[in-house]
Structure formats: C-alpha cells, structure tokens
Amino acid sequence: QPLLVESGGGLVQAGESLKLSCVVSGITFRTYDMGWYRQAPGTQRELVAVITRDGGANYTDSAKGRFTISRDNAKNTVFLQMNNLQPEDTGVYLCNARYTILAKSFWGQGTQVTVAS
Numbered sequence: 629q630p631l632l633v634e635s636g637g638g639l640v641q642a643g644e645s646l647k648l649s650c651v652v653s654g655i656t657f658r659t660y661d662m663g664w665y666r667q668a669p670g671t672q673r674e675l676v677a678v679i680t681r682d683g684g685a686n687y688t689d690s691a692k693g694r695f696t697i698s699r700d701n702a703k704n705t706v707f708l709q710m711n712n713l714q715p716e717d718t719g720v721y722l723c724n725a726r727y728t729i730l731a732k733s734f735w736g737q738g739t740q741v742t743v744a745s
Contacts, residue, residue, distance in 0.1 A: 630654035630734040632723045637739030640713055644743075648708040650723030650736055660725040660732075662699055662706040667738070668719035676721070677708060690716070713743045 636648040648664065663678040677687045677697040685697050696709040706723060720738040727733075 630725065632725060632734060632736030634721065634723050634736045634739040637721060637741045639742045639744065642714055642743055642745050644713055645709070645711045646713065646741060648710070648721055648723075648739060648741075650706045652704045652706070652723075652725060655725060655727075655732075655734065657704040657725075658701040660727050662697075663724040663726065664697060664706070664708045665722045665724055666717070666719040666741075667722065671719075673722065679706065710741075713741070715743045715745045717741060718743050 631653045632650055634648060634650045636646060638646060640646055659681055661678060661680045664676045665673050666676050667673040675688060676691050677685065677695055679685045679697045679699050687695060694712050699706045718741060720740050722738040723736040725734045
C-alpha cells in the first residue's frame, strides 16, 4: 500500500524559508513523477511544482524563483525548498506521486504552512 508522509511545515514570518519533505513507500519511487500541491481554505487544490522521474522540474508562476523542488531516489524522498515565503503561500501542502500512463496517483495527508505578515 503506497504511503506518502509529508513533514517540515510550520508557522513562519514573511520573508522566511521552509523546506518540506515527503517520504514515500510502497511504490517504485524512481518511476513516478512527484508533485507538491497547495490547498488553502475555501480554494481548490493547486499545483505548486512538479519533478519528473527524469529530474525535470516545472513551477507555477508564483513559485518560480522562490521555490525549488528536488528528489533523492536513494531515499525515496521529494523536497520543496521554499524561500521568501509570503502570506499567500499559506495552506496545506500535499505530496503527490503520479504514474500517468498507468493512471496511478497517490496523495499524502499534507503539512500545514502558515506565513504571517
């Protein structure tokens, strides 16, 4: 059974940084594309960043230049380094593992990030 466990969230002031981690088990991690999503209260879940199984990274416009997604296939872990955090970055950050061709997608429970102004 796939299991994704996020950590690293917290309460920070605007301009500070956090690094999120997502440890994955129960799947062949290196074959999955990995993504970080954010869900704020009353809003839809939105993609923040994705890293493909080949290591290619893509970001939403709001994340470009501030966030960096990376992965360590030896540790089955994906990271999201978030710098210069702003109040609009507040939300629950969820990790996603996706194997598009096989229509497989798995989610973690999320970690809360709160940025105070």
